[in-house]
Amino acid sequence: MLEVRDVIKTFDGRAVVNRVSFEVRPGEIFALLGPNGAGKTTLIRMITDILKPDSGEIRLEGRPVGGDSRRHIAYLPEERGLYRRVPVIDVLAYYGELKGMSAHAARASGLALLERMDLGEWAKKQVQTLSKGMQQKVQFCTALIGEPRLLILDEPFTGLDPINTQLFEDLLAERRAAGSTVLLSTHQMNKVEELCDRALMINRGHMVLYGSVREFRRQYADHAVLVHGGPQAAAGPAFGGCPGVRQVERADGDWKLLLEPDATPQSVLRELVARDIAIESFAVATLPLEDVFVKVVREGLGLDHGQSGPPTLDEPARGGAR
Amino acid sequence: MTFSWARALIVARREYLTVVRRKAFLFTIIAVPLYFGGIMTLNTVIGSSGRRESLRSFTRLGVVDSSGLYANPTLSFVTPMAADPFKAGAKAETYRTEVALYPGQPALEKAIRSGELSQGLVIAADYLESGRLRRYARSSGIFSGAGSGRPIERWLVKNLLAGRGDSLRIERAARPAGALDFYTLSKQGRFEVQGDRREMLEFMIPLLFAVLLGMCIMTGGQYLLQGVSEEKESRILESLLCTLSAEDLLAGKMLGLGAVGFTLVAVWMGAGVALSAPMLAMAEVHLSPALLALAVVYFLLGYVFYASLMTGLGAVTSNMRESQQFAVMLSFANFLPIILILPLMAHPDGTLAVTLSLLPPTAPGTMMLRLASPLANVPTWQIAASLALLALAGWVVLRGAARVFRIGLLMYGKTPNLPEILRWARAGK
Numbered sequence: 162m163l164e165v166r167d168v169i170k171t172f173d174g175r176a177v178v179n180r181v182s183f184e185v186r187p188g189e190i191f192a193l194l195g196p197n198g199a200g201k202t203t204l205i206r207m208i209t210d211i212l213k214p215d216s217g218e219i220r221l222e223g224r225p226v227g228g229d230s231r232r233h234i235a236y237l238p239e240e241r242g243l244y245r246r247v248p249v250i251d252v253l254a255y256y257g258e259l260k261g262m263s264a265h266a267a268r269a270s271g272l273a274l275l276e277r278m279d280l281g282e283w284a285k286k287q288v289q290t291l292s293k294g295m296q297q298k299v300q301f302c303t304a305l306i307g308e309p310r311l312l313i314l315d316e317p318f319t320g321l322d323p324i325n326t327q328l329f330e331d332l333l334a335e336r337r338a339a340g341s342t343v344l345l346s347t348h349q350m351n352k353v354e355e356l357c358d359r360a361l362m363i364n365r366g367h368m369v370l371y372g373s374v375r376e377f378r379r380q381y382a383d384h385a386v387l388v389h390g391g392p393q394a395a396a397g398p399a400f401g402g403c404p405g406v407r408q409v410e411r412a413d414g415d416w417k418l419l420l421e422p423d424a425t426p427q428s429v430l431r432e433l434v435a436r437d438i439a440i441e442s443f444a445v446a447t448l449p450l451e452d453v454f455v456k457v458v459r460e461g462l463g464l465d466h467g468q469s470g471p472p473t474l475d476e477p478a479r480g481g482a483r
Numbered sequence: 484m485t486f487s488w489a490r491a492l493i494v495a496r497r498e499y500l501t502v503v504r505r506k507a508f509l510f511t512i513i514a515v516p517l518y519f520g521g522i523m524t525l526n527t528v529i530g531s532s533g534r535r536e537s538l539r540s541f542t543r544l545g546v547v548d549s550s551g552l553y554a555n556p557t558l559s560f561v562t563p564m565a566a567d568p569f570k571a572g573a574k575a576e577t578y579r580t581e582v583a584l585y586p587g588q589p590a591l592e593k594a595i596r597s598g599e600l601s602q603g604l605v606i607a608a609d610y611l612e613s614g615r616l617r618r619y620a621r622s623s624g625i626f627s628g629a630g631s632g633r634p635i636e637r638w639l640v641k642n643l644l645a646g647r648g649d650s651l652r653i654e655r656a657a658r659p660a661g662a663l664d665f666y667t668l669s670k671q672g673r674f675e676v677q678g679d680r681r682e683m684l685e686f687m688i689p690l691l692f693a694v695l696l697g698m699c700i701m702t703g704g705q706y707l708l709q710g711v712s713e714e715k716e717s718r719i720l721e722s723l724l725c726t727l728s729a730e731d732l733l734a735g736k737m738l739g740l741g742a743v744g745f746t747l748v749a750v751w752m753g754a755g756v757a758l759s760a761p762m763l764a765m766a767e768v769h770l771s772p773a774l775l776a777l778a779v780v781y782f783l784l785g786y787v788f789y790a791s792l793m794t795g796l797g798a799v800t801s802n803m804r805e806s807q808q809f810a811v812m813l814s815f816a817n818f819l820p821i822i823l824i825l826p827l828m829a830h831p832d833g834t835l836a837v838t839l840s841l842l843p844p845t846a847p848g849t850m851m852l853r854l855a856s857p858l859a860n861v862p863t864w865q866i867a868a869s870l871a872l873l874a875l876a877g878w879v880v881l882r883g884a885a886r887v888f889r890i891g892l893l894m895y896g897k898t899p900n901l902p903e904i905l906r907w908a909r910a911g912k
Binding site for chain 2: 209210211227228231232234235236237238240241242243244245246247255256258259260300303304313
């Protein structure tokens with residue numbers, strides 16, 4: 162769907178985006194992560210053809226971005242705004258026409274979106290009469306109009322109440338079901354865990370993580386398993402004698418079994434079953450994505466890759482916790 | 484970045500309709516001509532009624548004659564005045580002034596102070612050789628002496644020559660050019676009568692052309708500056724620039740808002756021509772199609788030049804107030820020919836006029852002044868050179884502005900310095 166290959170962008174001699182490569186697959190919700198100033202906005206501006214990369218290439222559905230591809234990309238920027246003294250429906254119709262719709266179709270589509278956002282009765286009101294939250298919903302409509310194939314959302318949930326957050330999530334799910342691909346840039350890691358299959362994290366312009374979100378969480382967690390046991394297992398020390406387990410800790414009502422480097426979760430599970438210890442649940446320990454983020458950024462993990470390319474699932478970031 | 488006319492036209496339509504649908508635009512289109520028309524009418528009414536009032540109150544003139552030339556003067560004179568054009572059915576009027584002789588200046592001054600006299604005239608002993616006179620009046624208001632100067636002069640002539648010729652000759656000597664027809668060579672090579680009204684029109688028409696052209700250019704430019712600044716301030720551009728290129732946006736804005744300026748001036752001009760058509764016809768003023776065509780060409784090129792500068796300005800400044808401060812300088816350059824209208828009209832083919840009509844910032848206004856002036860004889864090469872230079876400057880500024888626009892739009896909070904702007908304009912980064 163979207164292919165970014167070896168993209169470099171420099172400002173005043175400083176590489177703001179440095180040899181970044183990734184791919185977003187059709188129909189997925191892909192997260193673009195990174196601390197403030199990492200180069201995310203510059204990367205998005207290059208994907209939307211607002212900026213040109215110094216080198217490298219960006220392709221949408223096999224063709225270089227720019228030109229006609231514009232009508233297939235929609236962008237909800239973090240810095241948002243709308244024409245203030247214009248009726249809401251006119252704003253949507255304008256964006257729709259710019260994306261190649263006829264004036265009539267753009268208005269009809271705009272009205273349908275407003276209805277979906279519970280803003281139908283505000284269609285003819287001036288934007289400036291709407292509350293901030295309502296304006297955010299209108300802004301979201303400007304991104305959705307024209308049924309873009311690639312939807313780029315930068316912090317779409319900021320400032321939304323839980324009901325509207327749910328509404329946005331439902332709309333994303335609908336767009337995904339309709340075949341759109343979503344590139345989501347956010348600092349709300351719980352949303353990434355909830356919505357995204359894969360992610361790219363950049364730091365100081367470099368790729369530091371790229372791949373499955375679930376795998377990051379496992380990759381950067383302790384080499385451990387979480388066990389919730391029955392009465393027999395209530396005494397943690399019962400796990401202590403298992404081969405492959407080097408330490409046992411309590412963790413939110415579970416037992417966290419830290420494993421020897423050469424042990425695997427499968428071998429430990431087999432041993433527990435063999436010992437007839439009652440187990441209600443058994444899971445490989447994972448780290449919340451937020452902790453992964455903090456760890457990677459604070460410790461500068463992945464920044465020493467230099468020219469060797471990004472860490473992937475096949476080639477984990479050096480300096481990782483494993 | 485690829486340019487799309489389709490997207491540029493969508494932007495142009497939106498920009499045009501957004502502005503012309505605003506109440507402020509309707510107000511401007513109606514209120515500005517009313518305002519200027521009102522001021523001009525008020526000035527004329529005040530001037531005319533001031534002169535009438537001055538003559539009406541000029542009932543008694545006291546004369547101290549030290550020369551002995553006016554021993555037995557006529558003791559009254561009548562001043563005619565055309566009908567008041569601002570009063571329906573008004574007729575021509577005459578105002579009578581009585582003349583009283585006074586033995587000396589102190590008595591005269593006393594009579595003026597007491598209100599017995601409206602004005603006083605002291606004729607010097609050597610008046611015949613020197614022409615020395617003193618005129619005294621009660622007030623020093625602008626119109627206090629207006630209109631009474633010529634009647635006094637005529638009274639002096641008539642009484643000086645009394646008994647030295649027949650009354651017709653004396654009357655003619657008092658008003659030697661009372662019915663003068665002044666013929667001047669027109670651009671068409673014909674001698675044409677140069678009436679007062681025609682003379683005024685020949686001054687006013689070039690002025691009007693230059694002012695309207697300047698306003699047309701600046702109106703579109705100002706809307707452009709305002710629009711870009713507003714969009715930048717309200718952070719609309721980021722999402723918009725995902726959908727269309729900066730070039731689409733720039734072209735659309737220039738087209739749409741240029742059309743706004745054109746509409747505004749076309750309406751004003753149309754109304755002005757319709758209202759003044761009888762006067763123009765009476766003065767046999769013909770606006771040549773070539774002049775109108777050149778006005779359109781100068782508008783287009785001048786607009787591209789100034790609108791590009793305004794756009795660049797809107798893109799690099801961080802808010803409306805800041806951009807307006809710089810825009811004043813552009814307005815000044817655009818209206819410089821109007822400021823210099825007197826020297827330009829006095830010597831429409833002089834060095835100053837030729838120089839300003841070749842310099843791109845002042846070319847549209849100056850050329851309009853010269854082309855519409857009956858006194859100027861603008862060679863074709865000057866028109867061609869002026870248009871070529873303006874077109875070249877417009878193209879260079881447009882290219883630079885497009886680059887500055889693309890970069891400046893997404894820079895918030897910081898106004899770049901001049902070297903940075905020039906670097907963007909040259910290299911686009």
